[in-house]
Amino acid sequence: MTDAPVTTPRQTVAVIDYGMGNLHSVKSALEHVAPEQHVVVTSDPAVVAAADRVVFPGVGAIRDCMAEIKRLGFDTLLREQIATGKPVLGICVGMQALMDHSEENGGVDCIGILPGKVRFFGENHTDSTGAHLKVPHMGWNQVHHNxxxxxxxxxxxxxxxxxxxxxVIADDASLVAATCDYGFQFHAALNRGNLFVAQFHPEKSHTVGLQLLKNFLHWDGKA
Structure with missing residues (x-):
């Protein structure tokens, strides 16, 4: 008699949907790197709470994002989910919303799970030589990671x-998982315990982005 093959239990990955942005590319990228896992886009807190992993993406103006996050109770839910120790990944505005405060829209208080602020690059943003840099920062840039x-x-x-x-500029240097330079150095990724957040879009970053998502889907939530 031969031993039965060892199978890995199917896990559920909840992508939080609070109505801000098209989440199809995030879902598709996650399914591509881990077809054995169940990826669901949801605005149902019960589904998020029952999931094995949580992805918190987002695009758009922070005032509108925070209004929907609070209306749906995701600010409280995210605190609860992070406290359980399950792996949580924040992407783009999902990263910014977890900070203390953003300068956008005249100043908006965010969820406040990670200490630090979100600052504007500036209307007349330049590099170290004085050359003009376009804002928004759009396109490919190098990320220096830990x-x-x-x-x-x-x-x-x-x-x-x-x-x-x-x-994002974090208050605590120990949280910085990666930096990027665009006129000045900003924090491209942060990590605390089972929470990892990134300013860039891994789902749009080809091979290296897919590798990061694959790593997240196999991560035990520990550094």
């Missing part, structure tokens, strides 16, 4: 895809 498990298999200074006019 040795966190989500960077496994991703070469140092790989290029990821960004679309943003506001950037």
């Amino acid at each position: 040795d966190h498990p989500l960077w496994d298999g991703i070469p140092q200074d790989s290029r990821f895809y960004f679309v943003h006019s506001y950037c």
Whole structure:
């Protein structure tokens, strides 16, 4: 008699939908790297709470995003889910919304799970030579990362895809998982415990972005 093959239990990945942005590309990228896992886009708090992993993406103006996040109770739910120890990934505005405060829309208080602020690049943004830099920061840029498990298999200074006019500066340097330079150095990714957040869009960053998503889907939530 031969031993039965060992199978990995199917996990559920909840992509939080609070009505801000097309989440199809996030869902498709997750399904591509882990077809054995069940990926669901949902605005149902019960589905998020029951999931094994949570992805918190977002695009758009922070005032509108925060209004919907609070209306749906996702601010409280995210705190609860992070507290359970399950892996949570924030993307773009999903990262910014977890900070204390954003300068966007005249100043907006965010969820406040991660200490730090979201600041505007500026109307007349320049590099160190004084050359004009377009805002929003849109396109490919190098990311310099630490040795966190989500960077496994991703070469140092790989290029990821960004679309943003506001950037994160964390108060606590120990949270910084990656930096990027666009006129000045900003924090491209942060990590605390089972929470990892990124300003860039891994779902639009080709091979290295897919590798990061694959790493997340196999991550145990520990650094």
